[in-house]
Amino acid sequence: MxxxxxxxxxxxxxxxxxxxxxxxxxxxxxxxxxxxxxxxxxxxxxxxxxxxxxxxxxxxxxxxxxxxxxxxxxxxxxxxxxxxxxxxxxxxxxxxxxxxxxxxHGAITIYAQSGKSQPVTLADLAGKRVGLTNGYTYGTEVETDRRMIKEYARNDLASLRKLALGRLDYALVYTRVADYLQGAYSYELYGKLQVVGKVIENPxxxxxxxxxxxxxxxxxxxxxxxxxxxxxxxxxxxxxxxxxxxx
Incomplete structure (x- = not known):
């Protein structure tokens, strides 16, 4: 014991x-x-x-x-x-x-409706309706830009849906996220969107x-x-x- x-x-x-x-x-x-x-x-x-x-x-x-x-x-x-x-x-x-x-590291890409042939830069977004996600950050250049018309959605899918319906001119989405969403929601998005430019690729x-x-x-x-x-x-x-x- x-x-x-x-x-x-x-x-x-x-x-x-x-x-x-x-x-x-x-x-x-x-x-x-x-x-x-x-x-x-x-x-x-x-x-x-x-x-x-x-x-x-x-x-x-x-x-x-x-x-x-x-x-x-x-x-x-x-x-x-x-x-x-x-x-x-x-x-x-x-x-x-x-x-x-x-x-x-990830890249933020500029998306437009299919049929846009011209490459787009951030300067080209001035006066355009641009889809962003609430709370996300997109780099200093985007954050401080007052020329584009920023329209915030609750997530990236909502922005891409609005873009596909013509309610936005462009949307900023990370490439791999957009790739997944276009595959997972192909019945809504397939063939309706295209990459027209890149914002940044950052850590x-x-x-x-x-x-x-x-x-x-x-x-x-x-x-x-x-x-x-x-x-x-x-x-x-x-x-x-x-x-x-x-x-």
């Missing part, structure tokens, strides 16, 4: 008693194939990258999905540790903390709160984890598999 306290102490020194550190992050819910609620689960290339990066440094990450605008607002207020996926530009740089390592990040007490350590852990999975091949395996995302 005298051995029991020592046996209990020994048991608690075993790995089973040392649960992984846990972290909860907010993630946008409607940006497939990067991050979305799909078939009832939180999935996407960025979701897997973040999960694997934290796993590499011994942190189990949980996700709380919500619309992007709310995700960023809750993070800014300190109610969430961080939110992804974000550009680091003039509209976000002073409101959030960013690590050294981006999650991935996207996880935005961390400037006021949440867990944010700075979570930022450092993410940078460390991203470096590790880029070195060991895990990052390449994820991005390769998501080059043709499952539907």
């Amino acid at each position: 005298k051995l029991r306290p020592y046996l209990l102490l020994l048991a608690c020194l075993l790995p089973v008693c040392h649960a992984a550190e846990r972290l909860t992050l907010a993630v946008e819910d409607d940006w497939y194939p990067f991050a979305a609620v799909h078939n009832g689960k939180i999935v996407g290339m960025a979701v897997e990258i973040v999960r694997e990066a934290y796993r590499a440094v011994g942190v189990e990450v949980l996700f709380r999905s919500m619309p992007y605008a709310r995700c960023m607002r809750q993070t800014e207020l300190g109610r969430e540790v961080g939110c992804f996926n974000s550009l680091q530009d003039s509209s976000t740089r002073d409101r959030f903390l960013f690590g050294q390592q981006p999650l991935f 996207l990040y996880l935005s961390f709160s400037r006021t949440n007490l867990r944010a700075e350590s979570a930022l450092r852990q993410l940078d460390q984890g991203l470096s590790m999975i880029r070195s060991n091949g895990r990052y390449a395996a994820i991005t390769t598999r998501w080059s043709r995302p499952p539907l």
Whole structure:
């Protein structure tokens, strides 16, 4: 009987008693194939990258999905540790903390109705009805442009639908997101849209709160984890598999 306290102490020194550190992050819910609620689960290339990066440094990450605008607002207020996926530009740089390592790179493309043959630049959008998604950022040049007529929708699909119906002149959407939407909603969009220009191709990040007490350590852990999975091949395996995302 005298051995029991020592046996209990020994048991608690075993790995089973040392649960992984846990972290909860907010993630946008409607940006497939990067991050979305799909078939009832939180999935996407960025979701897997973040999960694997934290796993590499011994942190189990949980996700709380919500619309992007709310995700960023809750993070800014300190109610969430961080939110992804974000550009680091003039509209976000002073409101959030960013690590050294981006999650991935993405291109924002200008879409028009089919039949437009001329290439389009941002300067050509002056006075035009341009579809954007509420809460998204599109780079400093777009954010500060007062010449285009910006019409905000709740998501990219809504903007592309309006464009297909002729209710917009153009829409700005990330290329891979638009590719997925045109395939998933081909009965509405197939053959009705075309690429006419590109806005930017930039790195996207996880935005961390400037006021949440867990944010700075979570930022450092993410940078460390991203470096590790880029070195060991895990990052390449994820991005390769998501080059043709499952539907």
